[in-house]
Amino acid sequence: MKIAILGAGNMGLSFSKSFLKYELIRRQDLHLIIRNPSKISKLSEEFPGSKISTFEEIKELDADLIIIAVKPQDFQNVAENISFSLKENQMILSIMAGIKIQKIQKLLNHPLVVRAMPNSPTLLGMGITGYTSADGISFSQIINIERLLNSTGRSVYLEDEDLLDGVTALSGSGPAYFYYIIDAMIKAGIEMGIEENLSKLFVKQTMLGAYHLINNSDKNLEELISDVASKGGTTEAALKTFEDSHFKEILKNGILNAEKRAKELNG
Template identity: 80%
Template sequence: MKIAVLGAGNMGLSFSKSFLKYELILPENLHLITRKKEKVNKISKLFPGSKVSAFEDVKEIESDLIIIAVKPQDFYFVVENMSFQLKEDQMLLSIMAGIKIEKIQHHFNHKKVVRAMPNSPTLLGMGITGYTAAEGISFPDLMQIERFLNSTGRSVYLEDENLLDGVTALSGSGPAYFYYIVDAMIKAGTEMGIEENLAKLFVKQTMLGAYHLINNSDKNLEELIKDVASKGGTTEAALKAFEENELKETLRKGILAAEKRSKELSN
């Protein structure tokens, strides 16, 4: 299978590296396309054997699958300035946030469109991607797409495209929420007199360990919390302060605000 990546930025290059790492494609079947002509040589060195082009020089794309990995705000620049025509049997996979399938179909004048919402841990091959497809995409084609997406972590197919706004808010934006909480914990540590690098070590290792306990325990989250929060103890004092300040409700409102903004961008 031949793949073209339209938008050779962080996410586009990350996907490409995963495809090559797991030998899903051969280097010579990968075509990377960048808007910035000055980056062609640099990208070529990172991907020996692959074709690398500047967007303005592309007159034809021979690939079976074209991944649209440009920023959403660059979408209209691409459709207004592309000098190539899509073939009927080529498939488009969009990883642009907020741009719906119908809009992609309209502006590219092309029916075979799959839309996916990855998150930043895909850069390490530990991401999760929600994806959906236009009507008429065959099951074998979807399975092929899923193989490529799974090389960057895990993927989940969604029947309803509207759920991608929730996926954007929950997992697409999700890493930033964890960074925000980790940052608050580290700052609390330094306030208590713990040196910053040591506070970072305690917090990051605690987060890593907690993740593995969630993933490997048969207990639900309430039970895991109770295991740590003994009656009258330190954890109970912290949780009581969280409840009094409505931390859980604040987080819920923030995630719903992200979903609302995703819907606004889609429209």
């Protein structure tokens, strides 16, 4: 399979690295297409043997799969200024937030579109991607796409495209929510007199341990919380503050606003 990545930013490059790592494609069959020519030299060192081009240079695109990884706000401009024609059998995989399949089909005048929403842990092969496809795409084509997506972590096929905006808000943006909470915990540690690196160690190891407990326990989240929060203890004091501040509601509303923004990006 020959793959071209239109907009080789962080997510596009993390996909490229995963495909190469698991030998799903050969280096010479990867084509990275970027906007900024000053990045060509660095990318050539990072991806030896692969083709690196700018948008303006592409007059014809020899690829079985074209991954669109530009910012959603830039997509219309990119689509209107593409100087190559898509071939009938070329597949499009969009990893842009918010832009619906119908709009991609219309702007590119091309029916074969799969839309996916990955998240940043794909950089480590530990991401999760929700994806869906346009009508007319065969089962074997979907399986080929899923094989690629699974090299970056896990993937889940969704029948209902509308759910992808929720996936964008939940897992696409999700890592930032955890970083935000972790940052607050580390800063609380520093305020209590714990040295910064030590505070980071305590918080990160706590997060890691909590993750494994969730994965390996038969208990639900309420039971796991109850195990830590003894009556009249320190954890209960913290949780009461969270409840009094409506922290859970604030977090939920933030995620719902992320979904709302994803819907707005389709224009």
